[in-house]
Amino acid sequence: MFKGILKEQTIQVGIGFVFIVVLLGTFILPEWMSNNFMYGLSRGLAVLGLMILWRTNLVSFGHALYYGFGAYAVAMAQKYLGVTDVFLRIIIAIAAAGLLGFVLGFILRRYREIFFAMLSLAFSMVLYGLLAKAEFLGSTDGMSISPSTMFGFELGRFGLFYFIGFVVILSLIFAHAYLRSSLGHLTTAIMDNEIRVEYLGYSVEKAIHIKYVISACLAGGAGGLMAAALGQVDPDSMVLWSVSGELVFVTIMAGLGNILAPFVGAIFFEFIRTYAYEFAPQAWQMIIGGTLLAIIFFLPGGLWSLFQKINPFKKEKK
Amino acid sequence: MAIKEILKTSNLQKSFSGIIAAEDINISVKEGEIIGIIGANGAGKTVFVNMITGYLKPTSGTIEFNGSDITGIKPREATHIGVCRSFQVSQVFMSMTVKQNLMIAMSLAKKSGSQLLNPIDDENLSKECDKILKQYNIITQKDLIVSTLSQGMRKLLDIAMAVVGEPKILLLDEPTSGVSVEEKFGIMDIVISALKKSGTTVLFVEHDMEIVERYVDRVMAFYQGQIICDAPPKQALKDKKVIQYVLG
Ligand SMILES: Nc1ncnc2c1ncn2[C@@H]1O[C@H](COP(=O)(O)OP(=O)(O)OP(=O)(O)O)[C@@H](O)[C@H]1O
Ligand SMILES: [Mg+2]
Numbered sequence: 245m246f247k248g249i250l251k252e253q254t255i256q257v258g259i260g261f262v263f264i265v266v267l268l269g270t271f272i273l274p275e276w277m278s279n280n281f282m283y284g285l286s287r288g289l290a291v292l293g294l295m296i297l298w299r300t301n302l303v304s305f306g307h308a309l310y311y312g313f314g315a316y317a318v319a320m321a322q323k324y325l326g327v328t329d330v331f332l333r334i335i336i337a338i339a340a341a342g343l344l345g346f347v348l349g350f351i352l353r354r355y356r357e358i359f360f361a362m363l364s365l366a367f368s369m370v371l372y373g374l375l376a377k378a379e380f381l382g383s384t385d386g387m388s389i390s391p392s393t394m395f396g397f398e399l400g401r402f403g404l405f406y407f408i409g410f411v412v413i414l415s416l417i418f419a420h421a422y423l424r425s426s427l428g429h430l431t432t433a434i435m436d437n438e439i440r441v442e443y444l445g446y447s448v449e450k451a452i453h454i455k456y457v458i459s460a461c462l463a464g465g466a467g468g469l470m471a472a473a474l475g476q477v478d479p480d481s482m483v484l485w486s487v488s489g490e491l492v493f494v495t496i497m498a499g500l501g502n503i504l505a506p507f508v509g510a511i512f513f514e515f516i517r518t519y520a521y522e523f524a525p526q527a528w529q530m531i532i533g534g535t536l537l538a539i540i541f542f543l544p545g546g547l548w549s550l551f552q553k554i555n556p557f558k559k560e561k562k
Numbered sequence: 563m564a565i566k567e568i569l570k571t572s573n574l575q576k577s578f579s580g581i582i583a584a585e586d587i588n589i590s591v592k593e594g595e596i597i598g599i600i601g602a603n604g605a606g607k608t609v610f611v612n613m614i615t616g617y618l619k620p621t622s623g624t625i626e627f628n629g630s631d632i633t634g635i636k637p638r639e640a641t642h643i644g645v646c647r648s649f650q651v652s653q654v655f656m657s658m659t660v661k662q663n664l665m666i667a668m669s670l671a672k673k674s675g676s677q678l679l680n681p682i683d684d685e686n687l688s689k690e691c692d693k694i695l696k697q698y699n700i701i702t703q704k705d706l707i708v709s710t711l712s713q714g715m716r717k718l719l720d721i722a723m724a725v726v727g728e729p730k731i732l733l734l735d736e737p738t739s740g741v742s743v744e745e746k747f748g749i750m751d752i753v754i755s756a757l758k759k760s761g762t763t764v765l766f767v768e769h770d771m772e773i774v775e776r777y778v779d780r781v782m783a784f785y786q787g788q789i790i791c792d793a794p795p796k797q798a799l800k801d802k803k804v805i806q807y808v809l810g
Contacts, residue, residue: 426677429669432655432657435657440654443637
């Protein structure tokens with residue numbers, strides 16, 4: 245599955261990109277900027293998950309379900325098992341979200357288009373309702389997450405940043421391996437013609453289910469990393485429908501062209517949000533909405549298409 | 563040794579909210595036979611193909627394949643047991659290139675389980691794919707997006723995608739419609755000779771009687787959902803009912 249993958253240009257560029265972001269974030273930039281990079285990288289995982297679904301024309305308006313589930317899995321593992329190890333945290337977040345995606349996938353794989361989108365939203369609202377009521381998880385206040393450790397030592401902010409970069413690189417490799425495989429190519433095939441896929445002998449529902457679980461794992465991983473990065477989980481910033489909306493927003497803004505696009509888009513989004521909030525605290529949503537409109541009108545292929553226009557080979561810069 | 567019966571239907575019937583599209587279909591097909599299905603528009607040819615390949619569930623009656631009941635199976639189950647098809651309106655992946663289309667078909671036919679996680683552009687498969695594209699005379703178009711191709715070429719690709727699954731029985735729904743007159747025989751020569759070599763049983767729907775006469779062992783003529791004649795081509799094309807209801 246991974247044969248020769250490190251020789252692929254997408255992966256080489258991707259690793260280069262992550263290195264640059266991490267180095268900028270840890271050595272050069274002031275903390276607020278560096279935070280934007282760190283959050284952008286983390287949330288980019290969830291956007292990557294959405295993008296993989298999107299390539300089959302499936303849009304999930306409720307991906308915060310997995311994002312939040314991953315984050316809360318980290319919180320619960322801390323509360324009940326005392327887990328603070330960063331490796332365990334990410335594994336728990338991914339596994340929990342993947343498991344949830346696997347179970348719900350049996351329902352979702354039968355739906356398409358707006359039904360698929362809204363059904364995901366409905367599930368995420370159920371989780372929001374449960375978490376907001378769950379006193380043992382701090383209800384609407386959420387819980388604080390203690391600093392992550394690695395092999396018993398506290399990781400610190402830089403350490404966590406490196407770790408996030410590491411997880412992002414692994415995810416890029418995995419996502420690329422999936423998308424270049426025969427199974428991954430079914431992505432576009434299903435979007436084009438489900439009947440033909442069935443007549444080629446493969447179950448469309450199964451292909452969608454696999455994709456859905458992958459997508460859930462990525463979103464869960466993003467939630468787990470964000471929980472560690474923010475040191476806090478709460479329903480409003482992890483599971484509310486607006487969080488799902490933001491993920492969809494970033495997916496459109498980033499474009500579906502390349503697996504790096506979600507990370508570029510997510511970092512870009514963190515910056516617009518920060519600036520918009522700073523310069524126009526009353527109207528920041530308007531600025532974000534305006535940005536989206538501008539992208540849809542002028543760059544329908546997303547930010548990524550901009551890089552392709554400028555230079556098809558050098559894609560490192562943000 | 564007697565030649566094996568590969569496909570058999572008994573009293574197959576299909577109705578759509580009261581309208582009968584197929585009735586009393588009783589056929590028996592032997593392994594390796596090449597059969598032409600003829601009939602006017604709306605006679606029920608496509609409905610018949612759709613029932614055999616699992617796209618439509620018969621209202622009543624049974625379908626047997628190699629002695630086992632396959633009535634109402636799903637399309638992909640049909641593919642798995644070796645009952646494959648092409649479509650009257652080509653069903654291909656429009657936004658992909660010709661080669662990508664065939665590569666997907668080939669990798670789904672030849673790989674399974676975790677092998678599907680390997681890169682699709684595997685060297686051997688790619689070479690074999692080019693060979694087939696050459697055989698079907700669409701090699702020069704291999705990097706074109708399918709939506710830019712002519713009807714005829716899509717048709718060829720559609721058939722090639724079904725054939726690479728190495729079916730035991732192949733149903734082709736109007737393989738030469740939309741193909742220019744000059745190309746028709748060329749295509750059928752390619753397709754039929756390849757399938758004869760592999761001993762595949764073929765049923766194909768066809769409006770062009772010249773093609774029917776030239777390639778088939780037997781003709782089944784449909785009229786209003788029923789088979790009105792089932793005989794070798796020479797005899798069938800002279801049949802009074804066939805002349806009146808199909809050719810007339
Ligand atoms: N899904 C459907 N719902 C309702 N009626 C249908 C459906 N499919 C086919 N029919 C009807 O069944 C009859 C047979 O149709 P069929 O498509 O099999 O004709 P055909 O012989 O393939 O004709 P053509 O040469 O035009 O392809 C027609 O009267 C058609 O309207
Ligand atoms: Mg028809």
